[in-house]
Amino acid sequence: MSETICDLTNRSCKPCExxxxxxxxxxxxxxxxxxxxxxxLAEDASYIEREFKFKGFAKAVYTTNLACFLADQQGHHPDIRMGWGYCNVRFSTHAVNGLSENDFICAAKLDAMVKTQDG
Structure with missing residues (x-):
């Protein structure tokens, strides 16, 4: 499994047509x-979503900032909700009205970034 995740984290999003x-x-x-x-995975496979949970506000903000940085870097933007103790990230590809490989690339990259943040 880690080899495949590494594959995704080493890839970049491609513009959707x-x-x-x-x-x-x-x-x-x-x-x-x-x-x-x-x-x-959403029941209708239209998006993927993950809720990151924390024991305070600061890590939720840091994770939100990581997701925003990643989105800007990859040109692929998730929907993000955050508050005290949580950051919820939802990836979908609006141009195709569902999921694309870009969503999975960004999710894997975000996972790697969060693991690095956690030390």
Missing amino acids: GGTPPLTRAQAGEMMQQLDDGWV
């Missing part, structure tokens, strides 16, 4: 195996 179909539920399910267990 119209007319590209979203990943099927089966394809998304296969890609989920490459992510941390904290990620959840």
Whole structure:
């Protein structure tokens, strides 16, 4: 599993073009195996989501900032909700109305960044 995650973390997002179909539920399910267990695949396979939990506000802010930095770096922007003790990150690809490989690349990169932050 770690080799595959490494593969995703070493890749970069590609610009999405119209007319590209979203990943099927089966394809998304296969890609989920490459992510941390904290990620959840939506029932309709339209997004992946992870809630990071903390014992305070600061780490939630730091994780939100990591997700924002990653989004800016990759040109692929998640929906983020945060508050005291949590940061919720949801990836989907609006251009395809569902999931693309970019979502999984960003999720794997975010996982790696959070693990580095945790020490």
